Amino acid sequence: MIERPEGNGGRPHTDGLPKTQPLRPSQVRQNANAKRMLMRLVQGDSPPTAPMNIVDRLAGSPYANPTIQVAGVDASARKTIDFALHLAEAMFRYGAGALEVETSMIAVTAALGLKNVEVDITNQSVAINYAPKDQTPITLIRVVRSWTNNYAGLAQVHQLVTDIVAGGVGRDEAVRRLNEITRSAKPFPRWMVTVAFGVFAAVFVGVLGGGPGASALAFASNLLISLVARQLGRWRTPDFFVTMSCSFLVTFIALMLRWAGADIAPSIVVAGGILLLLPTGRLVSSVQDAINGFPVTAAGRFLSTLLTFGAIVAGIAVAVVTGTLMGSEVLDVTNTFPPAYPLWGQAILIAVAVAAIGITEQTQMRLLLPTAAVGLVGFFVLWGAGELGLGDRLAPAISAVVIGLLGRVVALKLGAPQLVVAVPAALILLPGLTIFRSMYLLTTEESDILLGAGGMLNATAIVLGVAAGIVLGDNLARPLTKGLSSNERRRVRRR
Structure with a gap:
């Protein structure tokens, strides 16, 4: 027979063992918070294999x-x-x-x-x-x-x-x-787009160092290629051959007038003429798609962009060869040209050029002046970077970052996407003169083939740097534009 201890209700003695005190509510909350913090450190905020909403x-x-x-x-x-x-x-x-x-x-x-x-x-x-x-x-x-x-x-x-x-x-x-x-109809009629095409070429030739004669030639030749492109479009001609025909015409006209004795610099005229043929918007979109995780779309647009560049180069090459066969003198495309206008004059020409690009891209009238202002800021950044000796590759990329950043801020304030402002403003950064010089060396000077190929690689690096800079500027501006969408919503609710 087992005797039970007395005085403790039949429970065993616990004398000599430490007695535990009940936890206070504040201690319970602290322990729970510590456990949650530890779980976050170990597991993260969400399971690593959970699908993204x-x-x-x-x-x-x-x-x-x-x-x-x-x-x-x-x-x-x-x-x-x-x-x-x-x-x-x-x-x-x-x-x-x-x-x-x-x-x-x-x-x-x-x-x-x-x-x-x-x-x-x-x-x-x-x-x-x-x-x-x-x-x-x-x-x-x-x-x-x-x-x-x-x-x-x-x-x-x-x-x-x-x-x-x-x-x-x-x-x-x-x-x-x-x-x-x-x-709805586009904001600008066709004749105004054609005139704006010529105006852009004329003023940009002035920015590159061409005088009034070269600007007048660029204006007339670009009016012609606009009409030719429109007619080829009516005939359902593929874009490759339309672009090739336009680059051929602007190059051939410049070479023939120089052969006839006109005091012009063909390389500057051609550079101003082919800039609007460059697929800037498509290139920016393709780089943006590649960075943002759309490889198939980016590859398709890159291929389309590459074909357009190939058409421009092919048109220049055919024009140069044809001009040489007809007796055109060999040009010294390594010459540099001093500015034909002071800095403030170049700034005015840049603003006019960007506005002309906006008209050719059929942008809204209320966006023309803001786009020209963004392009003007980009021009001064480009000039400042050049004065600091940052080089022909880095300076356009830095300017493109500023244009991309300002383009997003300005565009969202005016109720438009960043592309609408940034692409016209950044077109002035593209190396049309380098493309013509490199292509001329590749087609006429056998001894300078390596120099021409290097020039084309340099031009490609500048173009890609400008496109990537616009995308980088767009991403850098996102923290600055968080409140713009909410402003839009408050304005809608008040209507």
């Missing part, structure tokens, strides 16, 4: 945190998807980059109440998949087969997306506005 792609864009129109959404998701595809097609046709198209589609579908949406963009096609739980999924694709210069339309589409994200526009109203944008 598609709405998170809007972070850093003007459409972050869209207003979900829950009350205004009906059961027809197909109409919303059709609208999103139509929107993406219009943006692609007007020159937008893949990231901007993707964020616009995600923002629109999220704001109009669609969840479980996936967007895929590959070069010329846009696909969207809507797969709600326990329902039949919908997958649609749209192929973009044509492009046009219409920065005004791109700015209007950007404003439409901003209004939708702010919650001030429903789907039916958005469809109506998008149809109006795609059917």
Whole structure:
């Protein structure tokens, strides 16, 4: 028989063991916080294999945190998807980059109440998949087969997306506005675009060091190639041969007038003539797509850009060879030209040139002066970098970063995407003179082939540096433009 201890209710004695005190509530909270902190250090904020929410792609864009129109959404998701595809097609046709198209589609579908949406963009096609739980999924694709210069339309589409994200526009109203944008006429008539093409070439020749005679020749020759390009377009001629014909004409005319005794510098005239033929917007978009994680789209645009450069080089080469066979003298393209105008005069010419580019790109009238101002700032940065001895490669890249940064700030303040302001302002940085000199050495001077090839590599490095600089400036400006989208939303709500 086992005797139980007395006085403790049958429990064993614990004399000699340390007695534990109950934890206070503050200590419990401290322990819980410490455990959470330790788990964050070990595991991170989210599991490493968790899929990324598609709405998170809007972070850093003007459409972050869209207003979900829950009350205004009906059961027809197909109409919303059709609208999103139509929107993406219009943006692609007007020159937008893949990231901007993707964020616009995600923002629109999220704001109009669609969840479980996936967007895929590959070069010329846009696909969207809507797969709600326990329902039949919908997958649609749209192929973009044509492009046009219409920065005004791109700015209007950007404003439409901003209004939708702010919650001030429903789907039916958005469809109506998008149809109006795609059917409306461009802001400038064709004759004004043709004249602006010639004005840009004339004033930029003056910036490069050409006198009034060279500027007049550049103006006349670019009017001619604009008319030729328009006629070839009516005949459905591929863009490669249109660009090749234009670069051939501007080079051949300059060489023949020099052969006839005109006191001009053909290299400057050609440099001013081929700058607008360079696919600046496409190149910037391709670099932006490559950096932002759209390799297929970037590869397609890079190939298109490479073909355009090849067409320009081929046209120059054919013109140089033809001119040589007809008795044109061999040019000394290594000559440098002193400035024909003082710095303030060059600044005025740069502002006029950037405004002329804006007209050729069919930008909005209210964006011409701000774009010219951004281009003027970029010109002074380029001049300052040159005075500091930073070199012909680094100076344009630094100027492009400033243009990209200011372009985003100015464009978002005026309700437009960064591309609309940055691309026209940065066209003055491209090395048209280096391209002509290198091509001339490659086609006429057998002893200087290596020098010509080196010049082409140098020109390519400058062009890529300018494009990457614009993209870098756009990313650097994102912290400065966080409040601009919210300003847009407050303005929409007050309407």
